[in-house]
Amino acid sequence: MPRSVSPASLTPTPAPLGPDQPTMTHAEKIRDQLEHEIASGHLIPGVRLDESEIADRFGVSRTPVREAFRLLAANEMVELKGRMGATVRKPSAQTVIEMFQVMAELEGLCARLAARRVTPELRMRMERTHAQLVDASRKSDVDGFYDINQTFHETIYEAASNHYLAEQTRRLRNKTAAYRRRVTFQPNRFASTLDEHSRVMEAIFSHNEEAAHSTMRDHVNLLSDDMRDFIASFQ
């Protein structure tokens, strides 16, 4: 039986331990946790974030909570409305579509650079990840598919050798995570994704930059297309 997708879970999962710096300030820990809860869907877009309530939940004062809000605000994960409080950002359907368009282009650039710079070692890792994805698809393992898919894209970021680009793309992926996650359910997306990934890999391995760029862009845009109806229902 496939694991249930995270948003269905009732208790917030802890954020996957990040850099785990020993001197991590409270504000940063709260930021990471809230960001994770937003991306995973535990915090629904539009809900108000109460400073005192969250402060109590984490057992700290309002100060670090406020700082976490500011950090999240500039990441566009939450919206600050003056004295009217902070809310989980709820982009309009139009904005979500626009975000996907930008993401498609950034992912496309990643693929283009990957086609230029891919190494045999990375090629092997991509193929192995792809095989895992096929496996998850066979088992209808939704969560597994979602995670391995993430790894596949991460590997391409790495092959692109542009840390700044990787970071920006990763951020955008995270911002759209709450929306992408739902589409993973659609059974026909499994097959389509695998097929599209194959074409992207083929282009990258043959060092065909243009093809890598366009196939990856189309891959993300197709995802976007599949989501439009669903996105509209978000509003």
Add this chain to the structure above:
Amino acid sequence: MPRSVSPASLTPTPAPLGPDQPTMTHAEKIRDQLEHEIASGHLIPGVRLDESEIADRFGVSRTPVREAFRLLAANEMVELKGRMGATVRKPSAQTVIEMFQVMAELEGLCARLAARRVTPELRMRMERTHAQLVDASRKSDVDGFYDINQTFHETIYEAASNHYLAEQTRRLRNKTAAYRRRVTFQPNRFASTLDEHSRVMEAIFSHNEEAAHSTMRDHVNLLSDDMRDFIASFQ
């Protein structure tokens, strides 16, 4: 005589009045002012930002200053180093090059969408802006050239009709402003820029999406090339 470029000025200029909301919090005002001072070059990358000092300067307590730092941090204008203070972000030469590569792609996407959606009204505005740019070039008006060039790109963002994309591109332009500004000095860049803009416009007006994308991308990449030596000297 050409006006001197801003970084040469000794006194920080006030931030150009933005949205100017009546209920603008201290933290937001400080953020805008500091962001402007960083982009204009008055605050040099790498310098430490002292909370108390800035608090005194703005006549407020440390609290709103700290919040402004957090807001700037997520915009990647400022780097927070735990208890070791905040500094104006100083990206490595490698990172600056990477930022330009991403910006080239985003500007390219703007041009692509503009080619698809440009209206006669916007075409007229672009041509008018271009004429102003030619004029500034003749007068060797460096600051004017810089500002009008900004307007030219803004017009393309508008033609692209993707607000999210426009915002992201604008941000990245702002982050690279301190570096781009220096290159404007180079006399040969005037002529090259005018020529490249002409080609971009031609592609956009003829609704040639691919050409619009690639000419704009090349335009930004050429700027990046002209900067590499200079960027290296920043370190």
Add this chain to the structure above:
DNA sequence: TATGCACAAATTGTATACACTGCTGCCGTG
């Protein structure tokens, strides 16, 4: 002279108290 440790000063992180704003609900009036 160079190195290591200890202590002091400076600076940031957090908590708490107060000020101010926007909202809610009630009441009076038309």
Add this chain to the structure above:
DNA sequence: CACGGCAGCAGTGTATACAATTTGTGCATA
């Protein structure tokens, strides 16, 4: 009954005080 104003409240913005950590300085020692 509908509408407008006023008071009280809830919640954010700011200031200040205190705790924790980093950094710099000086001295002792090899």
